[in-house]
Amino acid sequence: MAATVFHQAIGTLQSHGYFNNSSFQQEHGNTSLRLMSKGFRVDYRSKNRSFIVSQASTSQTSMFSPISSPSKNNTTDSRKKSNEAALILVRHGESLWNEKNLFTGCVDVPLTRKGVEEAIEAGKRISNIPVDVIYTSALIRAQMTAMLAMAQHRHKKVPIVVHNESEQAKSWSGIFSEETKKQSIPVITAWQLNERMYGELQGLNKQETADRYGKEQVHEWRRSYDIPPPNGESLEMCAERAVAYFKEHIEPQLLSGKNVMIAAHGNSLRSIIMYLDKLTSQEVISLELSTGIPMLYIFKEGKFMRRGSPVGPTEAGVYAYTKNLALYRQKLDEMFQ
Numbered sequence: 200m201a202a203t204v205f206h207q208a209i210g211t212l213q214s215h216g217y218f219n220n221s222s223f224q225q226e227h228g229n230t231s232l233r234l235m236s237k238g239f240r241v242d243y244r245s246k247n248r249s250f251i252v253s254q255a256s257t258s259q260t261s262m263f264s265p266i267s268s269p270s271k272n273n274t275t276d277s278r279k280k281s282n283e284a285a286l287i288l289v290r291h292g293e294s295l296w297n298e299k300n301l302f303t304g305c306v307d308v309p310l311t312r313k314g315v316e317e318a319i320e321a322g323k324r325i326s327n328i329p330v331d332v333i334y335t336s337a338l339i340r341a342q343m344t345a346m347l348a349m350a351q352h353r354h355k356k357v358p359i360v361v362h363n364e365s366e367q368a369k370s371w372s373g374i375f376s377e378e379t380k381k382q383s384i385p386v387i388t389a390w391q392l393n394e395r396m397y398g399e400l401q402g403l404n405k406q407e408t409a410d411r412y413g414k415e416q417v418h419e420w421r422r423s424y425d426i427p428p429p430n431g432e433s434l435e436m437c438a439e440r441a442v443a444y445f446k447e448h449i450e451p452q453l454l455s456g457k458n459v460m461i462a463a464h465g466n467s468l469r470s471i472i473m474y475l476d477k478l479t480s481q482e483v484i485s486l487e488l489s490t491g492i493p494m495l496y497i498f499k500e501g502k503f504m505r506r507g508s509p510v511g512p513t514e515a516g517v518y519a520y521t522k523n524l525a526l527y528r529q530k531l532d533e534m535f536q
């Protein structure tokens with residue numbers, strides 16, 4: 200039964216390019232089927248009939264533009280000419296309530312030590328990819344993840360939270376050096392990128408809830424597209440605000456050639472990935488995101504192309520996709536060696 204569901208789901212996700220081929224091995228002694236994909240490792244958990252998408256041991260990415268040196272401001276930005284931009288998505292690292300297996304939703308819980316390490320590791324994976332602007336949810340676990348990840352970046356630009364919530368906040372956070380501004384990355388926080396609001400499940404233990412209401416019911420609340428948990432948001436409702444925000448605020452940045460990182464949540468990112476990869480409401484049921492694993496898309500000629508999860512900076516393959524990325528890497532090497 201589990202294998203049938205697995206093969207059906209593999210088929211639909213394969214048609215969207217999630218996997219290279221069907222080379223997978225069924226693991227014995229546990230409930231997962233593992234499949235190495237292009238850029239993703241996909242674990243199938245027969246227990247809750249879901250896929251866990253995480254980093255693969257090899258990967259492909261592409262990217263980007265020349266870098267401006269902190270001392271010599273290189274104003275030639277071939278990114279504009281190249282008409283392509285990078286989009287990095289990362290789910291926050293493990294939170295204290297992930298660790299306790301509690302429904303979290305919009306409750307504002309910080310990272311665990313493991314979550315901090317995951318965020319640092321995510322940062323290492325993207326440390327050679329230029330980032331011009333960062334979006335995070337309004338929740339601390341996503342913000343911690345973004346900040347910890349950027350602290351690993353080779354360029355050492357400083358991520359700075361934008362405070363536009365009032366005129367005073369805006370003026371009091373002013374920066375009066377153009378050079379300093381150039382060495383900063385704006386971090387824009389948006390509640391629209393928050394985790395789905397889990398309603399009356401927030402704070403409840405996931406296992407105990409399944410024991411009480413039944414596995415099927417809880418799976419429906421957690422993974423169906425349009426059935427909300429009691430007084431909470433369905434994935435569809437979450438998508439209405441997260442994808443709308445993405446289209447209105449983030450796509451224009453990509454269109455103008457800016458590279459964007461989004462640090463957000465399992466379900467707000469699932470809804471965005473559903474939009475980017477044109478997944479159906481059936482297909483998105485099987486999509487799960489691991490904590491702290493960056494995923495990379497290239498935005499080119501109005502299309503999003505998934506490139507998987509960037510691996511360590513020494514992986515030549517990461518840079519193989521575009522000339523601009525190779526150039527960027529070369530400049531980083533020259534600057535920081």
Ligand SMILES: O=C(O)[C@H](O)COP(=O)(O)O
Nearest residue numbers: 301302303304394421465
């Ligand atoms: O809000 C939560 O509890 C998690 O971040 C996501 O939970 P889920 O995997 O049940 O959607």
